[in-house]
Amino acid sequence: MIDQYVWRGGKELMLRFGPSEGPLAIVTLPLFEEANRLRAFAVTLCRALADAGVASVLPDVPGQGESLTDLRSCTLANMRSAMAAAGAALGRSDRNLPYSVALRSGALLDQDLAKAGRWLFAPQSGDNLVQVLDRIRRTSDRLGPGASGKQDVGTPPLVEIAGNRIPARLLESLRAERADGDGDLPQRIVRLSHAFQPADQMVEGSALWRRAEPGNDPTLAALLASDIVAWIAACER
Template identity: 55%
Template structure:
């Protein structure tokens, strides 16, 4: 079902899957171009969750996806507010509410009142910033080596206090990039249930490692239905344990 939510900057689209009652997860997609590579997979995941009796909401976030808000005008708070506002109606309706965050989406689910957070291959803000630096370095070549505050060195002015950096077709504000340097995913110590799942090729600590394809590393959008089914089983079982 096609739905929407409102936030300070206007109205954004949101897809809904699954039953109208019971537990519901709000999907936090990866930031920037990785979302395009994983969206088909996430839709497959949402449909697999629906088949297991778990509803989901997949919102377009401010400055992301089909949002009409220019990315370069968005702060990290604006994007994170999208998750909070997208979950508001279900929270007010008293539904058991959880987040499912993919990659850098794990730094966006910190404002909403979730009973639990499930993170797949979570990426910290500093890790994302390093990835963006590598992409920018590759685009300008070796003639200029980027330093620690590289985004200020290559920024294009929009105004006295407003600058942006163009990375792989994304115009990102320097204030958003600065914020990434300190943004981390929600931790167990922050409260509520937190579960981390990673691919078996990723040796970072996790509650579970699973076989699958790192779709975000592919040059073109792709899908992995078997992985989506495996993760849907894990999410549904986790929500049941959390009391959803």
């Protein structure tokens, strides 16, 4: 079902899946081009959660995907504020808070969300995200090394990367951000088996964010959904 939420910058859409009662997961896509590559996978994940009796929502992040918010005006603070507003729009009480399910750099956006716990898939730090974006920029045939795209008069400096005109201040604010850790909340980290970083669980599957075009991996989505369902059940005990 298509729904919407309101935040201080306007309205954004969100997809809703699964039952109207019981545990709920808020699934956060990664930033920029990886959001496009993982969107179909995220929808498959949400449907697998619904099949297992866990509801989920997939909100649009301001400046990303189908959002009408101009990325050039976005800050990390207002992206986080929007995710918090998406959670608040679901009307959950403090005793029945949703769980955050963040994919890749989506783990940089749920800090202000009122949640019962965090489940992270291949979480990416802000510094690593900026490094990856910088490599993409430097190897771009269109812009070339060090180019930043045409600037509009009266707007903050922009960096054009893979078709995204990203405020330089947004990139700078991301550099110091960690993806893991959120106080005393329950947290689980799942990574692909070839990853070098520590994790609570390693799984086999495709690194869809590295593909040139959007893709899907239903087998991996089903595996991750099973892990999320079991983790939420353990948190609810």
